[in-house]
Amino acid sequence: MGENDGQSTYSVSADKESIGSFTCPMADQTFAEGKQFHKTFANVQITEGAELEVASKIASADGAEYSRARWSELTFTPANEATAKAAANFAKENQLVAAKTSAESNDRTGSPTKPVSDQPLQMPREKDGDGSVQVTGEKRMWHKVTVTLTGPYAHEQDNTPNPYLDHRMEVEFKHESGKQYLVPGYFAADGNAANTSAEAGTQWRAHFAPDETGEWTYTVHFATGKNAAIDRDASAKTVAAFNGKTGTFNVAKTNKSGRDFRAHGRLRYVNQSHLQFAGTGQYFLKAGADAPETLLGYAEFDGTVAGKPGKVPLKKYEPHLGDWRRGDPTWKDGQGKGLIGAVNYLSSKGCNAFSFLTYNAGGDGDNVWPFIQRDDKLHYDCSKLDQWGIVFDHGTENGMYLHFKLQETENDDHRQGQKAKGFKPESLDGGKLGSQRKLYLREIIARFGHNLALNWNLAEETTQTTDEHLAMLNYIEEMDPYGHHRVLHTYPGEQDKKYDPLLGDKSNLTGVSLQNSHIKDTHWQTVKWSEKAREAGKPWVVAFDESGSAAHGQCPDLGYRGYDGRDKTGKMTYTQHEVRKQTLWGNFMGGGGGVEYYFGYQYDENDLGCEDWRSRDQSWDACRVAIEFFQNNAVPFWEMVNADELVGNEKHDNSKYCLAKAGEAYVVYLPNGGTTSIDLSDADGEFQIHWYNARIGGDLQSGSVKTVSGGGSVEIGQPPADADQDWAVLLRK
CATH class of the missing domain: 2.60.40 (Immunoglobulin-like)
Structure with missing residues (x-):
């Protein structure tokens, strides 16, 4: 757009490679449009997924008033007939999605999803499986046992039927005592997708962590129909070739010890202020890492793309490569060592928790989603999720509690930030419990719910309504056979508004994940919510997972890269000693269930970019020291109040x-x-x-x-x- 106060210069690039630049001529009015202000760059090769950038430089004609570098659009035209033909299907698909997106955007309630393929089924097809069933894994109490059905052939990109939405696989596990579980299953491509990156196959799976020794009977339930996976009232029909398959297996006692959670059993909420291990009866105090929230934005996971490569590049965890041990898991001939090593390091320090977002499209990191492509909310990436599962299983085996943060404030609904304005197409169902959200929760629970120590955190800094929280909580309770801990996180100034309506018997929330703006407030806020929940008749597990301001949080150790108590701007903040006293001990002594350390954005190894957990090495020692005080000295903290x-x-x-x-x-x-x-x-x-x-x-x-x-x-x-x-x-x- 031309302007009358200066000639702005625009530069266009694709994936950081320059396409060209253009200095816009002067206009005779404040701003104007017309052919003289247009610029065409010819014969430019752009691939699908390329990141395009328009950079601008303002100018002044008189040294007093400056142009604003206004521009209206960037358009793409096929350079020749061959390109036009090749792009035709892609353009058609985009037009269809654009029309749908436009309609949904206009009413500000929809949440567009863009399928990678516009074809009903991916071709060529292979034969369906023969209905055989395998039971694998260590058949021991608390260990992961997997039932795999060789079922209907499917492809990740199939639309009719959609293998995630329109097929419902469940496995019923029944113990000889009468105890039983109904465990959701999922499409697993070729059954080895973590290593093969397979997109298609006949393998369907369910994971189970038995809590009794002796004989268990499994029965596979398989039905198909529109929305069968998320709607039991849908007109689904059982598939005779795969439905009703049954068998038995025997479970022995666990042979694990030490930190391995399989030695302790499932961590469960027992109507007290601390979680309890079902196997040993011991109670749990949590201490670990809340950062990086983009933990799963890892370069060695399949299908993982940096949405903001300049600000938040994909992680490699190179500082932790040396922490990987011979015999530890990897995938695809040695990938994953950096992240597996990072988990090893944190475990070796005596910590017992780490957290991560499982969906952050449109958020601060914009590099984590479980789908085959960022904007396709109804098709899941089998290989990526299997690779996530390897990390989570390794965490369980090394005594690490898994903090699933299911979404964040930028994509939990159409309310953007605390002011509740805006429209977020990345949200699932606009914040409501619709097909996108139900399927998302089902897939996460089916694939990872067998892990023994975890919580489902509805959202980071949630802005959803109480009704939306209740719907989500109820669906998680319905879908999760193990009844894992359910928590909620919100802005410091929103706690009363978000938490009060969920106290006591008003909801099935079992805890809160607190955030504040100053570490000095950690203790009294822990006391406040512990007491409010207890007075409401249902104690909550009160964790502090983001103590400190957005800029600061948990600082690095003194001496780490020269840290002396000052942040990147030179402002004096605090040291790890204040954090130990006010955050760690502040929560424990307030009757809280534990802490995770948030790293802020004004320190080295910050919340979005951290790849080196050794930046807080001394703080992890302090965590271990605090936990050991309570555990090694038989302090009955679960029976104590502030x-x-x-x-x-x-x-x-x-x-x-x-x-x-x-x-x-x-x-x-x-x-x-x-x-x-x-x-x-x-x-x-x-x-x-x-x-x-x-x-x-x-x-x-x-x-x-x-x-x-x-x-x-x-x-x-x-x-x-x-x-x-x-x-x-x-x-x-």
């Missing part, structure tokens, strides 16, 4: 914290060292006092006072050493 008032901290500030099982055990945390009194007026008997070094861990130690008696306020004495540093103090009978 009681800061007993140490004179009614405001729940960061001066000192107290956790109590009234009359039996008390934990005091002193962030700044020193000593305190504690009110034991409602307790009787003698209590032993033990001190724990919250910086380096180790055995319990004795301070200046060894025992105190209940019945009044007592002094706990001085720590064994380093009186100006943080200590945890355990008082118990």
